[in-house]
Amino acid sequence: MAIARNELLDYLNQQLNVGRINDFCPNGLQVEGKENIQQIVTGVTASQALLDQAVSVGADAVLVHHGYFWKNEAAPVTGMKQRRIKTLLQHNINLLAYHLPLDVHAQFGNNAQLARLMGWSTQGTADPNDPACALMLGGCSEISSDGLKAQLEERLQRPLTCYVAKPGKLTRLAWCTGGGQGFIDKAAALGVDGFITGEVSEQTVHSAREQGIAFFAAGHHATERYGVKALGQHLQQQFDLQVQFIDIDNPA
Template sequence: MAVELNQLAAYCNDFLEVEAVTDFCPQGLQVEGRSPVRSIVSGVTACQALLDEAVAAEADLVLVHHGYFWKGEDPRVVGMKGRRLRTLLRNDLSLLAYHLPLDRHPVVGNNAELMRVLEVEGAVPFGRLGGVAIGMGGQLATPTDPGVFLERVEGRLETRILHVAGPQERIQRVALCSGGAPDLVEEAAEAGYDCYLTGESNERSTHMAREMGIHFIAAGHHATERFGAAALGRHLAGEFGLQHRFVDIPNPA
């Protein structure tokens, strides 16, 4: 089956509620290619390796979490950016990218998928940015030894974590926000969570976690954002009868 490119992009914009959040790059269709769309390759970041995989697979569209044209970046189409865009344009490939809207979506979002994978139940909004919640909070079915939960995170996200230990001997209430949101550890502690998980750490978040008494886990930006684009791709494949393949380009960061 197939769907017109503009119809697919409009559906995604509506489904992900892109108008609800102010972001750091344009959301949705960033590079227009051929239509109709029959095949999608999804991935975390529109890097050259992912584009090459899409070309080899003869896909019509690349669906990612991290696209192009970020605020503050050099706008010139030269060097690495030029090579990436030439790959898309020469192969008539479309690029569809969703950043914060894909993080926060309650069904296919990175955080919703993290909740599912880590068995954190009862999702509620958490972590406000630009007037909307971008993270989620919930609880484990039973109070869990921190070491057991850390092993779950590393095993299921296939990552190595940074852990700042809190005073709690058991973890039950967990807040999370995928990617780079270490400063939300303060909000998590103030809300009474036992543990806060995100992708990246910074110097001040370690001190905040220690002083506010909460377990803090930085599990990797890529590792915490591997699930949303894949989930959205599966959703679109089911909704429109498209072919879809998620390609994970390894990234330890």
């Protein structure tokens, strides 16, 4: 069963509260393709490899978390950007991208889906009044730092990028998928035992050590596979579409 592109966009924009979130890139339709959509490929990033896979399976649309046209990026459509957009235009494929709206959504968001994967309880975000707040709070059954590290590596299927242990058991957690390492000081100020994100900066390790919290950098890509996958599964059920999640390996 196919759905009109504009109908799908209206549904996604409403579900993901796009109008309430100020982002670093446009959310929604980034490259226009076919008017009607039946087959969708979902993935984390609109890389050339993902686009090539979409072409090979005859997709009408690609739905991703990381799209194009970021704030402060060079405007000319040349080189890698030209090749990617040319692929979409030549094959009349729509590109739909949702960044912060797909991080923070209470059901389909990357933060919510990571908690679901890990079995953590959720207590909302650090700022309930900010619809774009990406720092989530919650908890887990008492577990050691080493135990949580092992769980993350097993369920995300990759070794951690960086890890700082804390003595004793962890119960109170904060997390922000992707490049959320800058939230560590805010997380520590909220009194959590551990902070989980995707990436790490040099100063992050010192902050964790000096403020006495466990820190886990579990991979930008690895922590953000689950939001767009869950959203695609929802669209498949809601509109009887053909949706395929394709995971392009990325160690970052």
